[in-house]
Amino acid sequence: MDFLGCRQLEALPTYRQHYALVPLSNLPLSSGYLEQSLLPFCPTLEILLMETKGYTQDGTVDLHGRPVLASRTGKWKACAFLVGxxxxxxxxxxxxxxxLVVYLTTxxxxxxxxxxxNVNNWSGSVWMTPILGAYIxxxxxxxxxxxxxxxLIYVMGMVLLTMAVSLKSLKPTCANGICNKASTLQIAFFYSSLYTIAVGAGGTKPNISxxxxxxxxxxNPREKELKVSFFNWWxxxxxxxxxxxxxxxxxIQENLDWGLGYGIPTVGLLLSLFIFYMGTPNYRHKVRRTKSPARDLIRVPVTALVNRKLKLPNNPSELHELEQQHYINTGKRRVHQTPAFRFLDKAAIREGNVEASKPxxxxxxxEETKLVMGMALVWLVTLIPSTIWAQVNTLFVKQGTTLDRNLGPRFQIPAxxxxxxVTLSMLLSVPLYDRYFVPFMRRRTGNPRGITLLQRxxxxxxxxxxxxxxxxAVELRRMDVIKEHGIVVAKDIVPMSIFWLLPQYILLGVADVFNAIGLLEFFYDQSPEDMQSLGTTFFTSGIGVGNFLNSxxxxxxxxxxxxDGGKSWIGKNLNQSHLDxxxxxxxVISTLNLGAFWWVSSRFNYKREAIEVGERSLQVEGKALETSPLGLQV
Structure with missing residues (x-):
C-alpha cells in the first residue's frame, strides 16, 4: 500500500492552521496501524495524534514516560497535591x-x-544550595x-533539629539563672542539623515550584491563561x-517549648509528603530534550571568543541554525535571534569558522546563552533588595526586643x-493584585499580566x-526616646510600643507581592526551555547572596x-548603638540600586521562541518588542 506523505496530509480537507489533522474515520486503516505506518514518513503526525486523542500538546509524560491525557492530569487538580x-x-x-536569632542569643x-x-549565613546557604539541586x-x-x-533529607534535618532543642544533653545547662556556654559537641550537632536542612532545601526549593x-x-490557550495566575496563588x-x-x-517556641515549636512543622512535612505522593497519577513530567543544557553556557562564549576576528554577516539569517525538521522531530522550541549581546553571535558564524572540526x-x-546573561544582569540588581529583606529576621527582630511588647497586663508579643x-499584608495583597489590579491594568495596557514582569x-x-x-525614621524616634529617658543598660526596655515597627513590616509584605512573586515568575518564564529549574535558582540564589551580603x-x-574604642553602629547594646x-x-545603596535596575531593565530583551509544526512556526512568547512609558521592555 502507498503511504501518505506530509504534503499529502496537509492537502487533506481537515488540515487546520496549526495541526496536520487527518480524517481517521475516512482512512481504511486501524488507528494503531496508522500510527506505525505514517510516523516514520511524517513526524508531524505525532502532534496530530496527540491532538485527536486529547493528549497534552507540550510533550509532557507520566512518571513512566507515557503521553498523558490533558483532561485527566495537570492543572490545579495536580497542583492541589503540591501546595500542601x-x-x-x-x-x-x-x-x-x-x-533563630533569639534562640542563638538566649x-x-x-x-x-x-x-x-550565623542566621544570615544559614539563610544564605538555604537559598544557594538550590543551584546544585536545579543542575541535577x-x-x-x-x-x-x-x-x-x-x-527526605529536609525532613531528616528537621528531626535532628527538633532533637537538638529538646534533649537536655544537646542543650547548655543552667543553674540559679546562670547558663553554661554551649559545648563544642552541642554547637556542632545544632549547626549540623541546620545545614542538613539547607542541603535538603537545595533539591526541593527549585523543583517544587x-x-x-x-x-x-x-x-493550550486555557491552561496558559491559568498559568498566568499560578505563581500568585503558589x-x-x-x-x-x-x-x-x-x-x-x-x-510556642518562646513561651511553651522550643522542641514543640520545631516538632509541629516536622510532622506537617511528613504529612504533606504523603499527600504529594498520593497525587502521582495526576502529575505531568517535562521530557529533557538536551543531555546537558548548561554545557552550552560555556561553549557559546568560548566559540565566540575563538571567532572574535571574524566579521558578522549583515543578514542574521546567514548565521548557523538547524533545519526546521530538527525542531519538528525533537519538539524543542526554536529561539529567535535578537540584537542583544551581539558579540555572542560570532559563535554561530558558518563561513570561516575557526573550529572547522566542530559545527x-x-x-x-x-540566544539561550543570551537569555541567561540577561537574567544574570537582572539578578545583580536584586541583591540589594534581598539584603533589605534580610533585616526582617535579624535587625528588625533585635530592634523589636528593645521595645515595649506588652499587650495587656499578662501577654507579651514575641518580637x-x-x-x-509581612505575611498578612502579602495574603491580603495577592488576591487584590490578581483579581483587581491585573484585570484593570490589562484593559489599559493589553498585556495579559497587566504590567510587564520588569515593571512589576x-x-x-x-x-x-x-x-x-x-x-x-522609626529608629530616629527610638533614639530620641532613649535619650529622653536616659536609658543606658542593654536589657532596659524602651518605653515605645513595638507597633511603631508595623508600617515597615506591612509595606515589605506589599513589596513582596510585586518583587518576590515577580522574580520567581520572571526567572522561570525567561529561562531557556531545558533550564527552567536552573533558571529559578536565580531567584533563590539572589536571596542567598543577599543574606551573605547582609552578614x-x-x-x-x-x-x-x-x-579604636568608637561606638559601633550595631553593638551588643542596641540602646547605645547607631542603628539609624x-x-x-x-x-543610600537601595536608592542607587534602583537607578541601576532601571538601566538594566530598559535594555532587557524578553524571550521570543516558537515551536515548529510542519512548515509553520507557532510563536509561543514574545510579540514585537516595544518600549513602555517607564522605559521597560514590554
Missing amino acids: YEAFERMAFYGIASN QLHEDTVSSVR ADSYVGRFWTFTVSS TFGADQFDDF MFSSFLGALVATLGLVY PCTVTQV ASLGSF LGTGFVIQVLVTVIAY FLVTMVDKITGR YYYAFLL
Whole structure:
C-alpha cells in the first residue's frame, strides 16, 4: 500500500492552521496501524495524534514516560497535591529563620553580631544550595526524583533539629539563672542539623515550584491563561505557611517549648509528603530534550571568543541554525535571534569558522546563552533588595526586643511575631493584585499580566526604598526616646510600643507581592526551555547572596565603626548603638540600586521562541518588542 506523505496530509480537507489533522474515520486503516505506518514518513503526525486523542500538546509524560491525557492530569487538580508541601515547608523554614536569632542569643548565648552573621549565613546557604539541586534535576534525574530524595533529607534535618532543642544533653545547662556556654559537641550537632536542612532545601526549593508550573500546557490557550495566575496563588500558599510560623510557632517556641515549636512543622512535612505522593497519577513530567543544557553556557562564549576576528554577516539569517525538521522531530522550541549581546553571535558564524572540526553553535544555543546573561544582569540588581529583606529576621527582630511588647497586663508579643504582618499584608495583597489590579491594568495596557514582569519588579523595589525610609525614621524616634529617658543598660526596655515597627513590616509584605512573586515568575518564564529549574535558582540564589551580603555588611560596619574604642553602629547594646546610621546607609545603596535596575531593565530583551509544526512556526512568547512609558521592555 502507498503511504501518505506530509504534503499529502496537509492537502487533506481537515488540515487546520496549526495541526496536520487527518480524517481517521475516512482512512481504511486501524488507528494503531496508522500510527506505525505514517510516523516514520511524517513526524508531524505525532502532534496530530496527540491532538485527536486529547493528549497534552507540550510533550509532557507520566512518571513512566507515557503521553498523558490533558483532561485527566495537570492543572490545579495536580497542583492541589503540591501546595500542601509548600505551605508546610515554608512553615518549617520561617519557624526556624524568624526566631533563630533569639534562640542563638538566649539559648546558645551568642552576641548580637555573631547571631546575626550565623542566621544570615544559614539563610544564605538555604537559598544557594538550590543551584546544585536545579543542575541535577535539569541535567540528570528530573524534577520529581530530585525533589523526592531532597525532601527526605529536609525532613531528616528537621528531626535532628527538633532533637537538638529538646534533649537536655544537646542543650547548655543552667543553674540559679546562670547558663553554661554551649559545648563544642552541642554547637556542632545544632549547626549540623541546620545545614542538613539547607542541603535538603537545595533539591526541593527549585523543583517544587517549577514542577507545579509544568502542570500547565503552554500550547493550550486555557491552561496558559491559568498559568498566568499560578505563581500568585503558589506564593499565597507559601505565605500562609509563613503566617502560621510567625504567629503560632514563634509564640510556642518562646513561651511553651522550643522542641514543640520545631516538632509541629516536622510532622506537617511528613504529612504533606504523603499527600504529594498520593497525587502521582495526576502529575505531568517535562521530557529533557538536551543531555546537558548548561554545557552550552560555556561553549557559546568560548566559540565566540575563538571567532572574535571574524566579521558578522549583515543578514542574521546567514548565521548557523538547524533545519526546521530538527525542531519538528525533537519538539524543542526554536529561539529567535535578537540584537542583544551581539558579540555572542560570532559563535554561530558558518563561513570561516575557526573550529572547522566542530559545527558552529546554532542561533537557538546562542540566544539561550543570551537569555541567561540577561537574567544574570537582572539578578545583580536584586541583591540589594534581598539584603533589605534580610533585616526582617535579624535587625528588625533585635530592634523589636528593645521595645515595649506588652499587650495587656499578662501577654507579651514575641518580637519575631511582628514578621507575621509581612505575611498578612502579602495574603491580603495577592488576591487584590490578581483579581483587581491585573484585570484593570490589562484593559489599559493589553498585556495579559497587566504590567510587564520588569515593571512589576521595579514597583516592588520602589516600595522597598520607602521601607528603608520608614525604618530610618522609626529608629530616629527610638533614639530620641532613649535619650529622653536616659536609658543606658542593654536589657532596659524602651518605653515605645513595638507597633511603631508595623508600617515597615506591612509595606515589605506589599513589596513582596510585586518583587518576590515577580522574580520567581520572571526567572522561570525567561529561562531557556531545558533550564527552567536552573533558571529559578536565580531567584533563590539572589536571596542567598543577599543574606551573605547582609552578614558581610553587618560584620564590616561593626568592625569599622567600633574600632579604636568608637561606638559601633550595631553593638551588643542596641540602646547605645547607631542603628539609624546603618539604616541610612541601606537607604543610600537601595536608592542607587534602583537607578541601576532601571538601566538594566530598559535594555532587557524578553524571550521570543516558537515551536515548529510542519512548515509553520507557532510563536509561543514574545510579540514585537516595544518600549513602555517607564522605559521597560514590554
